[in-house]
Amino acid sequence: MRPTTLQPAISLAEQKAIILQEGRRVTSYDVALVAGVSQSAVSRCFKPGASVSKKTYERVMKAAEGLEYIPNAAARSLITRRTNIVAIVVSHSSMLYNPAALSELSQQLNRRGKRALLFTMQHEGEIEQILTDVWQFQVDGVIAASKLTPAHVEEFRRRQVPLVVFNRHLRDMDVNTVLCDQFEASRALVSRLAAAGHRQFALIGGPEQNSVARERLRGALDRIEELGLPAAPVFYGCFDYSSGVAGLHELIARIGAVPDVVICGNDAMAMGCVDAARQHLHIDVPSQMSVVGCDAVEGSQWLSYELTTLRQPLHKMAIATADLMCGLIEADGEVEAEKRVFAAQFVEGETARLHAPRAVLAA
Amino acid sequence: MRPTTLQPAISLAEQKAIILQEGRRVTSYDVALVAGVSQSAVSRCFKPGASVSKKTYERVMKAAEGLEYIPNAAARSLITRRTNIVAIVVSHSSMLYNPAALSELSQQLNRRGKRALLFTMQHEGEIEQILTDVWQFQVDGVIAASKLTPAHVEEFRRRQVPLVVFNRHLRDMDVNTVLCDQFEASRALVSRLAAAGHRQFALIGGPEQNSVARERLRGALDRIEELGLPAAPVFYGCFDYSSGVAGLHELIARIGAVPDVVICGNDAMAMGCVDAARQHLHIDVPSQMSVVGCDAVEGSQWLSYELTTLRQPLHKMAIATADLMCGLIEADGEVEAEKRVFAAQFVEGETARLHAPRAVLAA
DNA sequence: TTGTAAGCGTTATCAC
DNA sequence: GTGATAACGCTTACAA
Numbered sequence: 225m226r227p228t229t230l231q232p233a234i235s236l237a238e239q240k241a242i243i244l245q246e247g248r249r250v251t252s253y254d255v256a257l258v259a260g261v262s263q264s265a266v267s268r269c270f271k272p273g274a275s276v277s278k279k280t281y282e283r284v285m286k287a288a289e290g291l292e293y294i295p296n297a298a299a300r301s302l303i304t305r306r307t308n309i310v311a312i313v314v315s316h317s318s319m320l321y322n323p324a325a326l327s328e329l330s331q332q333l334n335r336r337g338k339r340a341l342l343f344t345m346q347h348e349g350e351i352e353q354i355l356t357d358v359w360q361f362q363v364d365g366v367i368a369a370s371k372l373t374p375a376h377v378e379e380f381r382r383r384q385v386p387l388v389v390f391n392r393h394l395r396d397m398d399v400n401t402v403l404c405d406q407f408e409a410s411r412a413l414v415s416r417l418a419a420a421g422h423r424q425f426a427l428i429g430g431p432e433q434n435s436v437a438r439e440r441l442r443g444a445l446d447r448i449e450e451l452g453l454p455a456a457p458v459f460y461g462c463f464d465y466s467s468g469v470a471g472l473h474e475l476i477a478r479i480g481a482v483p484d485v486v487i488c489g490n491d492a493m494a495m496g497c498v499d500a501a502r503q504h505l506h507i508d509v510p511s512q513m514s515v516v517g518c519d520a521v522e523g524s525q526w527l528s529y530e531l532t533t534l535r536q537p538l539h540k541m542a543i544a545t546a547d548l549m550c551g552l553i554e555a556d557g558e559v560e561a562e563k564r565v566f567a568a569q570f571v572e573g574e575t576a577r578l579h580a581p582r583a584v585l586a587a
Numbered sequence: 588m589r590p591t592t593l594q595p596a597i598s599l600a601e602q603k604a605i606i607l608q609e610g611r612r613v614t615s616y617d618v619a620l621v622a623g624v625s626q627s628a629v630s631r632c633f634k635p636g637a638s639v640s641k642k643t644y645e646r647v648m649k650a651a652e653g654l655e656y657i658p659n660a661a662a663r664s665l666i667t668r669r670t671n672i673v674a675i676v677v678s679h680s681s682m683l684y685n686p687a688a689l690s691e692l693s694q695q696l697n698r699r700g701k702r703a704l705l706f707t708m709q710h711e712g713e714i715e716q717i718l719t720d721v722w723q724f725q726v727d728g729v730i731a732a733s734k735l736t737p738a739h740v741e742e743f744r745r746r747q748v749p750l751v752v753f754n755r756h757l758r759d760m761d762v763n764t765v766l767c768d769q770f771e772a773s774r775a776l777v778s779r780l781a782a783a784g785h786r787q788f789a790l791i792g793g794p795e796q797n798s799v800a801r802e803r804l805r806g807a808l809d810r811i812e813e814l815g816l817p818a819a820p821v822f823y824g825c826f827d828y829s830s831g832v833a834g835l836h837e838l839i840a841r842i843g844a845v846p847d848v849v850i851c852g853n854d855a856m857a858m859g860c861v862d863a864a865r866q867h868l869h870i871d872v873p874s875q876m877s878v879v880g881c882d883a884v885e886g887s888q889w890l891s892y893e894l895t896t897l898r899q900p901l902h903k904m905a906i907a908t909a910d911l912m913c914g915l916i917e918a919d920g921e922v923e924a925e926k927r928v929f930a931a932q933f934v935e936g937e938t939a940r941l942h943a944p945r946a947v948l949a950a
Numbered sequence: 951t952t953g954t955a956a957g958c959g960t961t962a963t964c965a966c
Numbered sequence: 967g968t969g970a971t972a973a974c975g976c977t978t979a980c981a982a
Contacts (some may be wrong), residue, residue, distance in 0.1 A: 263976085264976095268952090271977080319689070327683060468706075492885070521853070523828075527866045528865075560974095624969085658959085658960070667962095668974085
């Protein structure tokens with residue numbers, strides 16, 4: 225380290241010239257030199273709640289401003305073992321189909337003094353590579369909206385990196401989780417639709433590997449069986465609009481008739497299904513067939529759709545996730561894994577018939 | 588630093604136990620101890636293209652794997668002055684209304700070995716706070732999709748942090764920029780619509796402060812005037828669906844008649860406008876009135892809308908942005924500011940009449 | 951309250 | 967090729 229000789233304070237302009245000439249960055253040492261104090265005094269001035277005299281503080285701050293000094297986070301984190309960075313791991317598709325979630329998460333983290341390091345993946349398989357990077361960057365924690373194996377979770381524990389799983393159901397894993405109870409929501413949805421007289425259900429689900437999509441399907445199928453309704457065919461889509469279009473055509477072919485109601489794994493597919501019904505097949509929605517989505521994204525409530533759907537309390541979930549994460553970072557050690565489960569909110573919309581018709585006609 | 592005594596190599600298990608007991612992280616020093624080499628040898632093994640013998644390399648890697656060692660990026664960046672982190676500054680609204688842009692950018696950066704540190708802002712005013720953070724984190728560069736003052740740009744230059752402005756028009760500023768030529772696209776759009784016989788234009792723009800929105804308006808107004816068409820009233824919305832609905836009502840009130848065509852600053856507003864026309868006002872689109880959007884987002888091409896709009900080559904723009912940024916980081920010094928301008932692609936859709944009717948009737 | 955000095959975990963520059 | 971050793975810019979005992 226450079227000697228911390230305490231000279232009577234060099235002029236700001238002089239020091240600025242030196243820095244510029246040497247082509248280096250402004251350090252706390254430069255500030256100390258100009259302010260005429262020790263380097264550690266400068267450091268203390270930038271630490272909230274440290275003991276510094278008013279006089280010292282002012283001289284340091286003046287010098288710091290003059291030099292446009294800003295502490296180097298890398299150097300700080302090296303010793304504090306905190307980066308104030310939280311990684312968010314998210315798939316390309318959840319970003320496209322539910323951008324609000326990422327936006328909310330990022331905002332809630334920012335509000336708590338954390339920054340979001342974004343990792344997007346095309347395929348869930350890229351997780352290995354991403355985790356290697358995550359370890360390198362020494363992030364304070366990871367918020368994952370992606371599939372994780374027990375081995376991955378175990379590695380988080382070993383490395384003592386806090387992990388919160390967002391909106392994924394990691395069955396039987398002891399891991400912090402914030403999610404919406406898709407299973408229960410789907411069950412309740414089926415109950416309500418059945419009460420309105422719907423009997424033949426058909427399902428357009430998300431990708432088979434996706435845990436959220438799976439839960440939604442499971443809940444619906446579970447309740448359909450429980451109620452003794454006719455078996456519901458399932459079409460596995462990939463969350464995009466065209467899956468909804470293709471799904472409806474396929475399901476009708478399989479059943480050999482128009483189903484009473486189609487439950488879709490997200491809104492984009494539901495809107496595809498509505499459009500296919502109305503525009504390709506001239507089926508009136510909801511009088512001839514009901515369609516239900518999931519997520520209540522922006523466009524789903526626009527006049528051309530007014531989709532019947534389930535809204536996830538994204539804002540609350542983001543708050544819970546950020547709180548949980550910050551708690552874990554503070555705790556800095558063994559804490560019981562916590563699961564915060566939220567209920568989905570039903571959005572009535574205009575694409576499902578929710579009351580029994582005057583006279584229920586048997587087909 | 589700890590002494591680098593060269594003992595004959597300690598056993599992996601033993602060293603693991605020590606680390607666990609001391610509760611510290613695995614360092615290159617631990618790996619060196621187990622592999623029976625110097626710490627600097629370990630460092631070299633993790634630097635691509637460094638000169639190490641095969642034998643040393645293998646011993647080091649074996650020890651590293653056994654200890655699950657991963658280099659600490661903070662320590663590395665302290666000396667290399669590279670963090671491999673690029674900040675992306677983006678407003679809440681562009682994230683919601685154009686999530687694909689962020690997704691593409693993040694992906695292109697990842698592909699080039701850079702990570703994206705995400706900064707979202709609610710209001711463009713938060714930029715000050717964000718920049719302070721950006722300097723702290725010593726990011727290698729910043730991609731900004733937000734308004735910047737000349738003072739901000741100057742600070743980037745002073746701090747020698749590469750800056751690429753994405754899809755914003757910073758008039759008269761010497762700054763790297765990747766954007767779509769909104770002005771020209773709007774002019775061309777008006778020309779085409781005028782050729783199809785539209786005379787009375789009306790405009791629903793984005794927020795007045797937003798530079799992209801402003802360019803779109805300017806281009807349209809410019810060409811409308813040039814063609815000697817009737818003055819077009821402007822409604823300033825805020826990029827959301829309801830602005831489109833409100834905008835149409837307001838514009839019709841102002842003109843005292845239904846305009847021939849409404850040009851909207853983005854797709855969400857255009858879809859609002861289409862819905863308001865069809866469902867509130869019973870105006871047929873496009874036979875009685877044309878509506879044009881901008882961006883060609885996901886939902887705009889769905890059957891219920893099939894919006895006439897302008898597509899920005901987002902993928903290409905993201906590639907250009909990432910390339911430009913990486914080039915700047917490599918160059919590490921004075922480079923001429925570069926502006927890469929892309930042309931918007933016209934999407935015909937079904938909400939605008941694009942050919943002159945058989946007989947053009949004067950009102 | 952303040953200054954001294956010892957790290958944090960790397961990379962880079964040397965001799966050997 | 968390899969190992970000492972000096973940075974990088976900061977925080978934090980500890981001594982004064």
